[in-house]
Amino acid sequence: MSQNIYPMGGQYEEYLTDESKYSGYADSISFPETSGEAAEILKELSDRKVSITIQGAKTGIVGAAIPKGGHILNLSHMNQVLDSWMEEDGTGRISVQPGINLIDLRKEINNLFRKNPQFWPVDPTETSASVGGIAASGAQGISRILYGKSEQYIESVSIMNYRGQTIKLRRGENRELSDTEQVDALELVLGKEGTTGIITELTLKLVPKPEAVWGIAFFFEEEGEAAKFVDDLKTGMPESGSAAIAAVEYIDRISLDLIESRKASMTKIKELPDIRPEVAAMIYTEIHGAEEGIEEIAEQLMETAMERGSDSEEAWAVSEEAEIEKLHVFRHAAAETVNLFIEEQHRVDGRITKLGMDMLSEGTFADVLEAFAEELAAAGLKGCIFGHAMENHLHVNILPETYEEYCRGVELVRRWALRIKNEQGALIGEHGVGKLKREILGDLLPDEYIEKCKKAKELFDAEDMLNRGNILEASY
Numbered sequence: 471m472s473q474n475i476y477p478m479g480g481q482y483e484e485y486l487t488d489e490s491k492y493s494g495y496a497d498s499i500s501f502p503e504t505s506g507e508a509a510e511i512l513k514e515l516s517d518r519k520v521s522i523t524i525q526g527a528k529t530g531i532v533g534a535a536i537p538k539g540g541h542i543l544n545l546s547h548m549n550q551v552l553d554s555w556m557e558e559d560g561t562g563r564i565s566v567q568p569g570i571n572l573i574d575l576r577k578e579i580n581n582l583f584r585k586n587p588q589f590w591p592v593d594p595t596e597t598s599a600s601v602g603g604i605a606a607s608g609a610q611g612i613s614r615i616l617y618g619k620s621e622q623y624i625e626s627v628s629i630m631n632y633r634g635q636t637i638k639l640r641r642g643e644n645r646e647l648s649d650t651e652q653v654d655a656l657e658l659v660l661g662k663e664g665t666t667g668i669i670t671e672l673t674l675k676l677v678p679k680p681e682a683v684w685g686i687a688f689f690f691e692e693e694g695e696a697a698k699f700v701d702d703l704k705t706g707m708p709e710s711g712s713a714a715i716a717a718v719e720y721i722d723r724i725s726l727d728l729i730e731s732r733k734a735s736m737t738k739i740k741e742l743p744d745i746r747p748e749v750a751a752m753i754y755t756e757i758h759g760a761e762e763g764i765e766e767i768a769e770q771l772m773e774t775a776m777e778r779g780s781d782s783e784e785a786w787a788v789s790e791e792a793e794i795e796k797l798h799v800f801r802h803a804a805a806e807t808v809n810l811f812i813e814e815q816h817r818v819d820g821r822i823t824k825l826g827m828d829m830l831s832e833g834t835f836a837d838v839l840e841a842f843a844e845e846l847a848a849a850g851l852k853g854c855i856f857g858h859a860m861e862n863h864l865h866v867n868i869l870p871e872t873y874e875e876y877c878r879g880v881e882l883v884r885r886w887a888l889r890i891k892n893e894q895g896a897l898i899g900e901h902g903v904g905k906l907k908r909e910i911l912g913d914l915l916p917d918e919y920i921e922k923c924k925k926a927k928e929l930f931d932a933e934d935m936l937n938r939g940n941i942l943e944a945s946y
């Protein structure tokens with residue numbers, strides 16, 4: 471065995487689980503630093519017919535990076551910037567290895583584009599996530615309503631197959647998915663959860679940094695009024711010529727309680743004011759653009775929020791970068807504290823894993839929210855609700871205290887999935903399917919989506935040696 475391939479041992483235990491607490495097993499692991507090293511490792515493993523599970527930063531929440539045997543190819547050491555340049559239209563480009571995480575990527579972009587400040591608008595809130603993992607899992611995040619889908623900001627990728635051979639795929643190139651179907655080349659890789667190949671390099675499209683960013687968090691004593699505030703925005707989004715709303719994020723009281731209970735240990739947010747017990751929900755909004763336009767939109771937002779009973783004196787309104795970051799950390803803590811809760815329950819009963827919704831419902835926000843709250847109560851389950859309000863893209867997380875509650879939670883999530891499917895909503899949001907959701911929701915996933923994933927897999931990994939069991943049933 472090559473000296474870069476290590477037999478699994480206790481020191482690598484952490485690589486057998488991700489943020490979902492789904493767990494697995496493997497025989498060996500490697501940490502290549504370059505494409506050349508990765509190719510060498512693959513050549514050796516493919517000669518021995520060993521299956522591979524690809525890992526980025528393991529922050530995924532559907533068990534997609536978790537092996538069920540074989541070898542773990544962990545790409546966290548492939549984390550360098552390879553090139554950067556400006557295009558004539560004033561937008562930047564950066565080529566990176568896949569293991570670079572969002573924190574380092576942002577630092578590098580700030581350093582490399584001092585003259586024409588740029589940023590990568592993809593923000594799935596988890597800043598330790600790797601760019602390769604984000605691309606493979608189809609992660610989106612909080613500013614999608616302004617900037618659009620994350621795929622738009624990936625211009626090309628190099629992918630390596632099981633035998634260590636690499637090809638480059640560029641946006642705009644067509645590829646045959648079957649005799650009758652052509653797709654954009656990048657569709658064969660982005661969001662395919664590593665089932666079609668190993669991303670070894672990415673060129674990211676950047677955009678000029680907005681002149682200013684404001685974050686405003688509104689607090690509501692009535693959950694229903696908070697929801698109607700969102701519906702007000704849906705019917706009449708505040709506008710100005712030089713700024714726009716980039717994020718509208720909903721956080722319910724149970725999520726706020728989870729955050730408050732851990733706030734003291736979270737350095738970046740421990741100094742934020744406590745939230746009054748009467749508050750039933752918080753809505754975080756973010757505005758990007760020119761200062762003047764932002765002020766115009768902020769005024770309209772304040773007015774609408776006040777009409778829905780939110781006290782403008784109580785709102786948190788910030789514009790300094792460091793203060794905005796605190797509000798991002800606060801919003802992110804809604805997801806993080808659920809994962810910490812699950813981690814504790816998983817320690818008591820290893821069968822308990824994350825059980826969260828990542829689906830887009832149809833209807834008004836108020837109706838969608840009410841339905842989830844009622845169904846949780848009817849099932850006698852505790853759950854918290856947060857997420858991307860403008861698209862009804864809510865993350866409803868079941869908070870089970872026993873395995874029996876977990877099982878009831880699975881039933882409820884399946885009922886929700888069926889309802890959303892019947893209403894023509896979207897069952898696959900931004901976290902991917904991985905192994906965990908395939909096990910829970912596999913039979914409900916849209917046939918057309920599964921067919922596309924199968925065809926893409928057949929094109930690049932017909933032997934099913936890469937990321938077996940993600941999205942598709944393992945073929946062994």
Ligand SMILES: Cc1cc2nc3c(=O)[nH]c(=O)nc-3n(C[C@H](O)[C@H](O)[C@H](O)COP(=O)(O)OP(=O)(O)OC[C@H]3O[C@@H](n4cnc5c(N)ncnc54)[C@H](O)[C@@H]3O)c2cc1C
Pocket residue numbers: 488489523524525526527528529530531534535545568569593594595596598599600601602603604605606607608609610611612663664665667668669670802805806809900901937940
């Ligand atoms: C607290 C919390 C909050 C989150 N909030 C959001 C959110 O708001 N929106 C959102 O979209 N996501 C969210 N996420 C999930 C986030 O999207 C994922 O964590 C991230 O996309 C995965 O990146 P990773 O590097 O950790 O990948 P991993 O977890 O290591 O892997 C994820 C998948 O990508 C594959 N993969 C990784 N690298 C490569 C590569 N180079 N080539 C091919 N395949 C690869 C893996 O095999 C696996 O299938 C959240 C996660 C956490 C923990």
